[in-house]
Amino acid sequence: MTSLSSRTLVVIGNGMVGHRLVEILRDSSWRIVVFGEESRPAYDRVALSSYVDSWDSADLELPALSGCELRLGEKAVSVDRDRKVVVGASGVEISYDALVLATGSVPFVPPVPGRDLPGCHVYRTIDDLDEIRATVEAASRPGRRSGMVLGGGLLGLEAANALRGMGVSPHVVELAPRLMPIQVDDGGAALLKRLVEKLDLTVHTGTSASSIERDGTRLIAKLASGLELDLDVVVFSAGIRPRTDLDLGLELGPRGGYLVDAACRTSDPHVFAIGECAAVEGVTYGLVAPGYSMAEVVADQISGGARAFPGADVSTKLKLLGVDVASFGDAHAATEGALEVVVNNAVAGTYSKLVVSDDARILLGGVLVGDASSYLSLRPLVGKEVPAALLQPGGAVDVEMPADAQVCSCLAVTKQTITDAIQSGVACDVAELKACTKAGTGCGSCVPMLKKLLTECGVEQSKALCEHFTYSRAELFEIIRATRVTTFSALVEKHGTGRGCDICKPAVASILASLGNGHILGEAQVSLQDTNDKFLANLQRNGTYSVVPRIPGGEITPEKLIVIGEVARDYGLYTKITGGQRIDLFGATVDQLPEIWRRLVDAGFESGHAYGKSLRTVKSCVGTTWCRYGVQDSVGLAIELELRYRGLRSPHKLKSAVSGCARECAEARGKDFGVIATENGWNLYVGGNGGFTPRHADLLVSDVDTEELIRIIDRFLMFYIRTADRLQRTSVWLEGLDGGLDHLREVVVDDKLGICAELETAMESHVSDYADEWRGVLEDPEKLARFTSFVNAPGVPDPSISFRAERGQRVPVSLGIPEVVR
Amino acid sequence: MIVCDFDVLRPEQGVAALLPDGSQVAVFLTAEGSLHALDNIDPFSGAAVLSRGIVGDRGGVPVVVSPVYKQAFELATGKCLEEPSVSVAVHQVRVRDGVVELT
Numbered sequence: 059m060t061s062l063s064s065r066t067l068v069v070i071g072n073g074m075v076g077h078r079l080v081e082i083l084r085d086s087s088w089r090i091v092v093f094g095e096e097s098r099p100a101y102d103r104v105a106l107s108s109y110v111d112s113w114d115s116a117d118l119e120l121p122a123l124s125g126c127e128l129r130l131g132e133k134a135v136s137v138d139r140d141r142k143v144v145v146g147a148s149g150v151e152i153s154y155d156a157l158v159l160a161t162g163s164v165p166f167v168p169p170v171p172g173r174d175l176p177g178c179h180v181y182r183t184i185d186d187l188d189e190i191r192a193t194v195e196a197a198s199r200p201g202r203r204s205g206m207v208l209g210g211g212l213l214g215l216e217a218a219n220a221l222r223g224m225g226v227s228p229h230v231v232e233l234a235p236r237l238m239p240i241q242v243d244d245g246g247a248a249l250l251k252r253l254v255e256k257l258d259l260t261v262h263t264g265t266s267a268s269s270i271e272r273d274g275t276r277l278i279a280k281l282a283s284g285l286e287l288d289l290d291v292v293v294f295s296a297g298i299r300p301r302t303d304l305d306l307g308l309e310l311g312p313r314g315g316y317l318v319d320a321a322c323r324t325s326d327p328h329v330f331a332i333g334e335c336a337a338v339e340g341v342t343y344g345l346v347a348p349g350y351s352m353a354e355v356v357a358d359q360i361s362g363g364a365r366a367f368p369g370a371d372v373s374t375k376l377k378l379l380g381v382d383v384a385s386f387g388d389a390h391a392a393t394e395g396a397l398e399v400v401v402n403n404a405v406a407g408t409y410s411k412l413v414v415s416d417d418a419r420i421l422l423g424g425v426l427v428g429d430a431s432s433y434l435s436l437r438p439l440v441g442k443e444v445p446a447a448l449l450q451p452g453g454a455v456d457v458e459m460p461a462d463a464q465v466c467s468c469l470a471v472t473k474q475t476i477t478d479a480i481q482s483g484v485a486c487d488v489a490e491l492k493a494c495t496k497a498g499t500g501c502g503s504c505v506p507m508l509k510k511l512l513t514e515c516g517v518e519q520s521k522a523l524c525e526h527f528t529y530s531r532a533e534l535f536e537i538i539r540a541t542r543v544t545t546f547s548a549l550v551e552k553h554g555t556g557r558g559c560d561i562c563k564p565a566v567a568s569i570l571a572s573l574g575n576g577h578i579l580g581e582a583q584v585s586l587q588d589t590n591d592k593f594l595a596n597l598q599r600n601g602t603y604s605v606v607p608r609i610p611g612g613e614i615t616p617e618k619l620i621v622i623g624e625v626a627r628d629y630g631l632y633t634k635i636t637g638g639q640r641i642d643l644f645g646a647t648v649d650q651l652p653e654i655w656r657r658l659v660d661a662g663f664e665s666g667h668a669y670g671k672s673l674r675t676v677k678s679c680v681g682t683t684w685c686r687y688g689v690q691d692s693v694g695l696a697i698e699l700e701l702r703y704r705g706l707r708s709p710h711k712l713k714s715a716v717s718g719c720a721r722e723c724a725e726a727r728g729k730d731f732g733v734i735a736t737e738n739g740w741n742l743y744v745g746g747n748g749g750f751t752p753r754h755a756d757l758l759v760s761d762v763d764t765e766e767l768i769r770i771i772d773r774f775l776m777f778y779i780r781t782a783d784r785l786q787r788t789s790v791w792l793e794g795l796d797g798g799l800d801h802l803r804e805v806v807v808d809d810k811l812g813i814c815a816e817l818e819t820a821m822e823s824h825v826s827d828y829a830d831e832w833r834g835v836l837e838d839p840e841k842l843a844r845f846t847s848f849v850n851a852p853g854v855p856d857p858s859i860s861f862r863a864e865r866g867q868r869v870p871v872s873l874g875i876p877e878v879v880r
Numbered sequence: 881m882i883v884c885d886f887d888v889l890r891p892e893q894g895v896a897a898l899l900p901d902g903s904q905v906a907v908f909l910t911a912e913g914s915l916h917a918l919d920n921i922d923p924f925s926g927a928a929v930l931s932r933g934i935v936g937d938r939g940g941v942p943v944v945v946s947p948v949y950k951q952a953f954e955l956a957t958g959k960c961l962e963e964p965s966v967s968v969a970v971h972q973v974r975v976r977d978g979v980v981e982l983t
């Protein structure tokens with residue numbers, strides 16, 4: 059028998075579940091060897107669609123694994139179970155004491171003639187998305203491109219959304235008579251279809267593709283319904299099949315997958331299967347949470363435990379294309395005698411169905427579309443008695459959950475366990491709850507419920523800014539405004555403790571700046587500023603800074619472009635066009651910043667505030683001036699707005715855009731405030747966001763004239779600046795606002811709180827006090843003096859900074875991490 | 881080695897000094913008036929930027945926070961609070977005749 063410390067575990071598949079298993083066993087005595095066919099480290103496949111936001115695979119990476127042998131890019135090609143050896147594609151042989159199969163699934167591609175043509179893709183890996191993007195970019199069609207997604211389930215709709223993000227108008231083709239046939243019922247799907255069709259998706263249900271043909275650069279798909287679609291790209295998303303191409307001579311489940319028992323063990327006691335490739339007691343699962351709990355089971359089993367797979371909750375809640383959809387329990391009322399209670403509100407765009415037992419006592423499941431806010435309180439009630447109030451029309455869903463209801467279905471944690479941990483004082487916040495109960499450490503969807511339970515148990519979720527202030531940012535704003543404090547020292551002495559930190563100092567600096575108080579590098583404020591604000595430039599990874607001059611609305615004369623080019627050339631600055639229609643110059647040292655800005659200011663440029671939590675750009679399309687479709691002068695308005703709000707300090711950065719017609723070329727709905735021209739004036743949208751959690755902006759007012767528009771934006775921005783938390787974008791602020799969009803409209807449009815005049819006055823004084831920050835530095839020798847690398851050697855450049863060339867420009871040499879004293 | 885006149889320092893604002901061997905030291909004056917000097921290189925990014933961090937306190941202990949990835953380093957010991965196994969070197973610094981010197 060092998061000694062404990064030299065036992066080897068081989069894991070085949072480095073996907074989400076395989077990764078989780080290795081992570082759990084990190085500190086165990088097993089030697090672990092992982093075969094991963096994909097060449098990159100494990101990543102968050104659940105979030106795959108967000109890859110199209112940044113095209114940066116680093117955003118999806120799972121925590122790096124340590125203490126194991128990762129054979130990335132190496133497929134396991136065969137297993138000899140007699141000799142207990144796995145053979146890799148490179149010919150390497152690894153002996154195992156225990157073997158875990160975690161090979162996931164393969165997309166199912168229906169046998170449509172033409173499915174192998176170039177331009178046809180599946181949707182499973184980062185590489186797949188890169189290939190889809192390459193197809194879309196190579197498509198030669200002018201304007202919006204057209205695509206087809208085969209399959210209208212959860213993944214199909216996600217794929218369609220990703221295509222939209224790439225500038226493709228998608229057709230979704232679903233064989234079943236409704237969208238998301240597995241999760242949603244007919245009524246819910248009808249509403250879902252209506253909601254997604256508003257978003258430029260064309261839905262074809264009850265039909266399928268009968269052939270795909272290539273015609274020059276185009277793909278032509280014929281549907282069974284007779285329709286012909288002219289396409290640039292096709293994505294198959296017609297379901298998945300457990301991946302068992304690695305043949306071990308093991309029994310498979312009735313619907314595929316390596317057949318395992320409740321301990322996740324195959325008929326060979328040394329071989330386990332987990333994740334999507336496993337058929338646990340015959341059942342396969344296509345969600346990550348059951349896979350994670352299988353990983354927990356195997357980790358326990360091979361450590362000598364007896365844990366068994368607890369079964370899985372296949373409830374889903376998701377926001378697809380901005381539409382909430384949730385389904386849980388017996389969503390299709392398959393239980394004998396089950397009754398359905400349906401509330402279909404076509405006006406509000408919400409649909410809810412609860413499925414209850416024949417005596418209307420027990421909740422069995424349900425479907426929610428349009429508004430899934432009650433999902434978290436309903437899901438744990440499945441199998442429990444239904445509170446009568448729920449079955450009343452419009453019944454309140456904020457119901458008390460029984461103590462034995464499962465709050466976290468990934469880790470099988472009940473409400474009782476959680477409330478015990480809170481009431482005994484073991485856990486006072488979500489992080490501590492996660493540590494001691496493990497709830498919330500799987501898919502994370504139960505975290506809002508954990509917060510709610512903390513509140514219900516009387517634990518106050520601290521709004522304190524940091525250890526130095528017990529106030530929230532909004533409260534500090536009111537204190538500073540009312541007491542007219544102008545220095546941090548005075549504020550912390552009177553209303554806080556200690557000397558402040560990197561959280562409260564920049565927050566207070568920002569509040570002081572929002573309220574006036576002169577140049578942000580004034581004597582009392584400079585030490586509060588983050589390095590970006592301190593040097594009025596953006597710190598980059600090697601300690602140099604980037605420079606972004608303001609180009610209002612993205613409109614620039616050739617003369618000014620030439621000046622930027624000359625400055626970049628003379629200082630060897632790496633030059634890149636930003637997403638906000640301006641130009642970023644990288645690689646300036648602290649000493650060079652004033653010289654660079656002297657030349658820019660002389661040529662009529664001013665600070666672009668790319669470094670500040672303040673207005674960035676107001677992007678625009680060319681509008682009526684040039685565009686055949688434009689109905690208003692979008693560039694003119696964008697410039698007016700950018701000049702009005704430039705320099706306005708706020709809780710987080712602010713982005714804006716103006717489109718000249720409903721075609722929305724400036725992407726205004728992805729901005730904090732976006733304006734879209736109409737025949738009669740302007741529509742104002744607020745609370746949009748790109749980035750990590752994209753959100754479409756909500757329509758606040760429509761068809762207003764320019765004067766009214768600006769008045770409402772003034773009020774909106776000032777209200778946000780006063781009441782938001784630190785680093786809270788307008789999107790999150792709006793979602794957290796009590797009463798939401800309606801409340802916002804009451805405050806800034808109807809003036810229900812009677813504060814609009816005050817908000818407008820505040821904005822007027824911002825506009826009249828605005829002065830260019832860089833000019834302010836250049837005119838003040840004391841401020842200028844701070845722009846040196848070394849006090850004892852002014853003018854000597856930092857010797858630790860060096861560059862190399864890439865594609866004809868200078869980029870940072872990556873810094874060897876110096877030895878640290880331990 | 882002379883860094884600068886004491887008057888040049890501002891409370892809670894670092895400055896960097898270049899040593900003859902090309903290495904760099906960040907010098908800080910706290911609000912209470914004590915002087916500290918640490919290596920200027922942030923061990924997490926490798927960039928010479930600690931002098932440009934925000935100075936404040938964590939639980940009453942004076943710290944500077946790296947502007948790159950925001951770890952806090954104790955001014956007195958150079959120890960990183962987030963990762964106690966990491967620290968930056970501390971240098972001896974004093975004021976003589978109104979001049980700040982590294983010894």
Ligand SMILES: Cc1cc2nc3c(=O)[nH]c(=O)nc-3n(C[C@H](O)[C@H](O)[C@H](O)COP(=O)(O)OP(=O)(O)OC[C@H]3O[C@@H](n4cnc5c(N)ncnc54)[C@H](O)[C@@H]3O)c2cc1C
Binds near residue numbers: 073
């Ligand atoms: C777009 C998308 C959205 C999704 N959204 C959700 C969601 O919202 N909620 C949810 O719960 N689930 C979602 N899923 C499903 C979820 O991603 C999977 O359930 C999960 O990734 C399964 O993990 P796994 O480790 O079993 O398989 P995978 O993550 O697929 O990993 C299997 C790995 O094994 C490798 N492999 C296979 N054979 C071999 C071999 N012979 N040798 C070496 N390596 C091999 C594969 O290359 C792959 O990297 C989504 C999936 C996709 C594609």
Ligand code: SF4
Binds near residue numbers: 682
């Ligand atoms: S949004 Fe309208 S006006 Fe502006 S460029 Fe696009 S089509 Fe033209």
Ligand code: FES
Binds near residue numbers: 466467468469497504
């Ligand atoms: S339900 Fe998935 S982590 Fe709790």
